[in-house]
Amino acid sequence: MAICLAAPAALAQEAAAPQGADTAADDIIVTGSTRAERRFDVSYAINSVSQEEIQRIAPLNTADLIGQLPGFQTESTGGEVQNIYRIRGLPNDGGFVSFQQDGLPLFHENDGFFFRGDALIRPDLMTERLEVVRGGPAPVYASYSGAIVNAVTVTGRDESRGKARVTLGDTGLYRLDAVQSGKLDDSTHYAIGGFLRYHDGYRDNGFPNDRGGQIRANLTHDTGTGTLKVSTNYVNDHNVFYLPIPTADPRDPSRSLDRYIDYFSGTMNSPALRDVNLKYRDGAGVIQGRSSDLSTGRHMQMFNAGVQYDTDLGDWLISAKAGFTKGRLDFTAFYSTTNPSDGATFANSYLAASRTAFGPVASMGYVLAGSSTVYDPYAASGLVVQGQYRDIHSRFYSAQGDFSVARAFDTAIGRHDLKVGVYASAYGASAESIYQNYLIEVAGKPRTLDLVAYSATGAVLGRVTDSGALNYAATLTKGDADAKMVAVYANDTWEVVRGLRVDAGIRHERYDYAGYAANTAQYNLGDPTTLADNTTRGFTGTITNRTLKPNITNWTAGVNYDFTRHFGIYARASHLETPPSMQVTYTINPTIITTKADQYEVGVKLQSGGSYLYATGFYTNFDPLNASFLAFDPTTGRNDVNVPFIGEAQIKGVELDGLLKATDWFQLNAALTVSSPEYRNFRSSTGADPQAAEGKQIVREPKVYGNLRPTFRFAAGDTDVDLYGRWNYMGKRYVDIYNNTALPSYSTFGAGVTATRGDWQVQVVGDNLTNAKGLTEGNTRTDNLSGQGTANAIYGRPIFGRNVRLVVTRSW
Numbered sequence: 001m002a003i004c005l006a007a008p009a010a011l012a013q014e015a016a017a018p019q020g021a022d023t024a025a026d027d028i029i030v031t032g033s034t035r036a037e038r039r040f041d042v043s044y045a046i047n048s049v050s051q052e053e054i055q056r057i058a059p060l061n062t063a064d065l066i067g068q069l070p071g072f073q074t075e076s077t078g079g080e081v082q083n084i085y086r087i088r089g090l091p092n093d094g095g096f097v098s099f100q101q102d103g104l105p106l107f108h109e110n111d112g113f114f115f116r117g118d119a120l121i122r123p124d125l126m127t128e129r130l131e132v133v134r135g136g137p138a139p140v141y142a143s144y145s146g147a148i149v150n151a152v153t154v155t156g157r158d159e160s161r162g163k164a165r166v167t168l169g170d171t172g173l174y175r176l177d178a179v180q181s182g183k184l185d186d187s188t189h190y191a192i193g194g195f196l197r198y199h200d201g202y203r204d205n206g207f208p209n210d211r212g213g214q215i216r217a218n219l220t221h222d223t224g225t226g227t228l229k230v231s232t233n234y235v236n237d238h239n240v241f242y243l244p245i246p247t248a249d250p251r252d253p254s255r256s257l258d259r260y261i262d263y264f265s266g267t268m269n270s271p272a273l274r275d276v277n278l279k280y281r282d283g284a285g286v287i288q289g290r291s292s293d294l295s296t297g298r299h300m301q302m303f304n305a306g307v308q309y310d311t312d313l314g315d316w317l318i319s320a321k322a323g324f325t326k327g328r329l330d331f332t333a334f335y336s337t338t339n340p341s342d343g344a345t346f347a348n349s350y351l352a353a354s355r356t357a358f359g360p361v362a363s364m365g366y367v368l369a370g371s372s373t374v375y376d377p378y379a380a381s382g383l384v385v386q387g388q389y390r391d392i393h394s395r396f397y398s399a400q401g402d403f404s405v406a407r408a409f410d411t412a413i414g415r416h417d418l419k420v421g422v423y424a425s426a427y428g429a430s431a432e433s434i435y436q437n438y439l440i441e442v443a444g445k446p447r448t449l450d451l452v453a454y455s456a457t458g459a460v461l462g463r464v465t466d467s468g469a470l471n472y473a474a475t476l477t478k479g480d481a482d483a484k485m486v487a488v489y490a491n492d493t494w495e496v497v498r499g500l501r502v503d504a505g506i507r508h509e510r511y512d513y514a515g516y517a518a519n520t521a522q523y524n525l526g527d528p529t530t531l532a533d534n535t536t537r538g539f540t541g542t543i544t545n546r547t548l549k550p551n552i553t554n555w556t557a558g559v560n561y562d563f564t565r566h567f568g569i570y571a572r573a574s575h576l577e578t579p580p581s582m583q584v585t586y587t588i589n590p591t592i593i594t595t596k597a598d599q600y601e602v603g604v605k606l607q608s609g610g611s612y613l614y615a616t617g618f619y620t621n622f623d624p625l626n627a628s629f630l631a632f633d634p635t636t637g638r639n640d641v642n643v644p645f646i647g648e649a650q651i652k653g654v655e656l657d658g659l660l661k662a663t664d665w666f667q668l669n670a671a672l673t674v675s676s677p678e679y680r681n682f683r684s685s686t687g688a689d690p691q692a693a694e695g696k697q698i699v700r701e702p703k704v705y706g707n708l709r710p711t712f713r714f715a716a717g718d719t720d721v722d723l724y725g726r727w728n729y730m731g732k733r734y735v736d737i738y739n740n741t742a743l744p745s746y747s748t749f750g751a752g753v754t755a756t757r758g759d760w761q762v763q764v765v766g767d768n769l770t771n772a773k774g775l776t777e778g779n780t781r782t783d784n785l786s787g788q789g790t791a792n793a794i795y796g797r798p799i800f801g802r803n804v805r806l807v808v809t810r811s812w
Contacts, residue, residue: 034317034406034419034493040607043503043558043570044136045071045616045655050129056711056724058752058765058805060202062118066149067728070657070671071134071616073705075776077797079201080210080239081119082298084700084777087134087147088673089599089620089651091627091698096146096578098138102153102231104400106304106325108425108485109581110144113394114331119300120235121151125163125179126193126216128154134655135599135618139554139576140489140505143423146576146599153231155220156181156189162812169805172200172208184219192217194233202800203242203264206271206445207295212237226311226318233304240297241333242267244779246385246442248794250339257340257442260381263773264801266444268334268387269294272369272468273448276389278434280473281523281538292391294332302327315408317419322401331392335435337632337639337781339788339795340385340442343377347451350464350531354453357531358462361453369439369448369468381442384449386470388632388639388781391434398427414496421489428482431586435475437637438468466532472525474637476537479586481515499568504557513548515585522636535636546585550594552577566607574599591628591644597621610661615654618675622649627682627699627737632781639781645737647682647690649698651675656706665713672706679737688785689738696739699784700777702731719757726750735778735796740787743796746774763807767800774799 039046047069049057059065060076063083067074075084085094095110099117106120123130131150138145160182167175179193194215201209218231245266249255261268273294282288306323341349347364354361366375366384377384404421440446448468453461464470491505519540525533558572576597584590603616627645632638653675661667677698682690697703711724726749733743749772752765775796779788788795 034417034491040565040568040605041501041560041562043501043560043572043603044601045134045603045614045657046132046136047134047657048129048131051125051127054123054127054130055763055807055809056722056752056754057709057726058763058807059123060767060800062123065123065130066132068671068707068709068726069132069134070706071655071673072147073673073702073730075700075797077242077776077799079242081122081300082114082116082239082241083118085116086701088653088655088675089135089618090146090597091622091625091649091651091677091701095144096576098142098145098148100142100148100150101233101304102229102306102308102321103150104306104321104323104402105142105398106302106323107396107398108143108400108427108483111581111583112396113329113429113431113583114392115298115300115329115394117149119239119298119329120302120304120325120327122195122214122235122237123151124193124195124214124216125165125177126154126191128152135574135601136558136572137491137503137505137556137574139574140491140507140556143485143487143509144578146597153216153218154179154181154191154193155218155229156183156191158183158189163809165807165809167805167807169199169803171202171803172198173805174198187222189220190218201240202803203267203269204444205240205267205269205295207240207274209240209297210238226309229308231306235300235302235327238295238297238299240269240295241331242269242797243334244336244777244795244797246340246383246795247775247798248790249381249383250789250794251342253790253792253794257381260442261444263798264771268336268385268440268446270334270440270445270447272440272446273334273389273438276391276436277467277469278391278436278473279469279525279533280434280476280536281525283518283539283541285541287525292332292389294334294389296330296332298333299330300327317406318404320401320403323399325396325398327396329392329394329396331390333390334438335388335390335781336779336795337386337388337437338634339779339782340381340383343382343384346384350451353531354462354464357528357534358453360455361461362456363454364464365452365454367450367452369450369465375441375447375449377441383442385440385442386634387438387440388474388637389436389438391436393432394429396427396429398425400425400427414494417493419491423487423489424485426482426484427582428480429582430480431477431583433475433477434473435637435639436469437471437474439465439470440468462528463530464532466527466530469532471637472533472536474535474537475640476520476539477588477640478518478539479516481513481582481585483511483513483582485509485511499562501560502558504555506553506555508551508553509579510551511549511579513546513582513585515582516543516545517586517588518543519588537638544588548580548585548592550579552579552594568605570601570603570605572601588640589642591626591642591646593624593626593646595626596623610659610667612659614657616657617654619652620650625649627679629780629784631784634782643684643688643785645682645684645688645690647693648680649678650680651677651698667711669709669711670706672704674704676703677701692738696737697734699735699737700733700743702733702745704731705729719755722754724752724754730774734787735780735783735793736785736787738786741778741783741790741793743775743778743793746772746799748772748774748799759811761809761811763809764804765807766802766804768802771802772799
């Protein structure tokens with residue numbers, strides 16, 4: 001693969017563009033470690049994916065793309081955005097991965113309020129390449145980071161160039177991508193591009209899954225002493241979120257629920273949730289209500305503007321970058337909560353409460369929500385299930401800037417390349433959320449249900465639910481926070497003698513948070529005809545103010561020795577600290593802790609012609625590791641009860657990254673990660689048994705994962721043809737800290753063909769062609785600590801089934 005390192009002060013846009021993943025390592029320019037270098041010369045694991053390779057992989061989403069790189073274990077089953085990104089050795093769902101565009105994040109923190117960087121930056125034809133660093137010096141060049149994913153955008157050249165692409169998919173996908181670039185005059189160039197997309201979805205919601213797009217543009221001007229670049233991008237996109245589904249009957253786990261909720265196309269998203277009535281008590285004691293629509297999905301509206309100036313004065317390099325982002329997120333989703341229940345058992349569990357509330361209740365029964373139409377669970381699966389509707393809103397902003405100066409100089413013992421810089425950011429966000437629990441049938445696009453209390457004569461005495469709502473406003477939050485931070489960093493690369501280089505870097509960060517959280521309490525809203533409003537959360541009219549001023553120091557040191565231009569070794573040690581995020585200031589009773597990790601890597605690198613092999617051994621010790629989580633309370637329906645769980649984690653393993661290019665007509669890319677991720681020395685103040693976690697495999701992290709991607713090339717007259725395949729393997733994982741319930745291993749196979757003739761290119765690509773089954777995530781609202789009560793998961797987010805896309809591209 002073409003290789004690059006992304007960093008805030010990287011001069012990525014000045015580097016020669018990679019020529020594709022099969023380019024020999026000698027031909028590749030590496031940026032980010034002060035100056036451009038060969039990949040072979042650096043002492044850390046780095047990759048880059050060119051636009052051509054992105055098209056060949058034809059990913060379903062950003063997580064699917066990043067998951068093809070060595071050392072990245074991703075879950076791409078949530079839809080287009082907000083997926084899971086885990087970097088080897090770092091037990092986290094994405095908080096250690098910094099998403100950047102041209103060397104700067106668009107939002108300072110890696111995790112916003114229900115959004116990640118993949119919601120702000122979407123790959124399209126304006127993406128020249130993705131540059132990625134895993135471990136190594138990432139903690140020195142970015143905040144909260146054990147890995148950096150940097151989208152380097154297209155910039156204009158003297159030659160006008162453009163491309164348009166149409167993508168059609170058998171899942172109701174219609175997408176148009178376009179890019180155009182060129183020069184305005186001899187010293188000024190432009191580039192503009194983006195995408196529009198409509199998608200019914202990989203699962204059948206009963207309404208469209210994705211609709212919207214993105215546009216990005218930039219101007220570059222040669223000032224004579226350097227390059228000035230002004231850029232902007234705008235995102236306005238709806239993406240419905242896929243959550244876990246029940247796949248087997250908890251009464252008999254050998255009995256599949258596939259006939260009721262299809263493994264590949266089924267979802268608990270439903271048109272029945274397109275007009276939800278949210279009800280809660282405000283701070284003045286007034287009952288409020290508003291409607292919400294599940295089809296809104298994750299509606300991200302974001303605008304960013306940036307400017308940067310770079311100058312190369314021989315031994316001196318100067319770089320200045322700044323950006324400002326403002327956006328809003330309106331998010332609705334239907335989350336999984338408890339396992340399905342036997343219809344009669346669930347109904348009878350409310351018999352005592354119904355008699356207390358409604359009098360002489362003789363029996364319980366189900367009707368379709370808001371009607372008198374009787375529903376019999378035993379005419380279908382015999383089960384009913386709860387789910388949690390979430391209505392979430394956030395307004396956010398982030399201003400960030402980076403200034404760095406580098407100078408190379410000779411000494412009596414070798415040559416130094418010293419870089420110093422300062423990075424600063426001012427950012428903030430509001431947070432509002434209402435979680436409301438619903439009772440539904442076990443089915444795809446389920447109908448909501450009411451549980452009714454009847455007298456001996458069959459008269460309706462009351463309802464447990466109200467129009468399907470089992471608990472109104474079971475969780476209610478509101479808050480706001482603003483933050484400021486500044487970081488100073490330095491890195492020195494010392495070439496002692498030819499082939500031997502030592503580098504070391506340090507970064508110190510200081511933060512200042514100020515925020516508030518609106519206090520809540522439990523209220524009965526007073527409707528005597530239903531139990532749905534008996535345990536509602538409401539605002540008390542008071543707030544809790546919180547300020548915090550954390551500071552952290554990260555460092556890295558590495559050594560690289562090349563015996564020849566084709567054989568070398570390297571070693572590196574790094575220290576990573578991640579402060580608590582700004583979100584702790586608008587959270588009630590948060591766990592406030594600075595996570596710390598020591599990382600060690602040793603590597604061997606071999607290169608011959610167009611082939612290479614990089615083998616990296618790694619060891620990470622987290623102390624402390626914050627594995628705290630929010631638990632779901634099935635009695636009240638609350639999902640904001642923090643369960644502190646603090647301990648250590650140790651991860652050791654090896655990562656292989658290889659390309660075999662034996663002939664001009666065949667190549668094989670391969671990535672493999674083998675590790676042993678384990679919990680150590682946990683403690684809890686809430687009754688959870690920390691000893692049961694000792695030595696257990698870290699939640700949702702496999703010991704083995706990887707992929708193979710063969711490519712065959714040949715010519716058919718004037719047409720160049722590529723045939724390629726993709727085999728992915730995901731090892732066994734566990735849904736819970738105690739390792740009681742497993743997510744079994746699985747593998748998938750995809751294939752494609754691309755035909756290029758002149759300016760035209762046609763591609764047909766398919767994923768999971770054998771309809772292999774595999775579960776991800778589990779049911780994290782309830783199984784995170786002790787599992788699902790079964791040896792293998794019966795509730796999870798399945799991988800997508802077989803799907804095929806046609807891509808037609810015209811270049812000029």
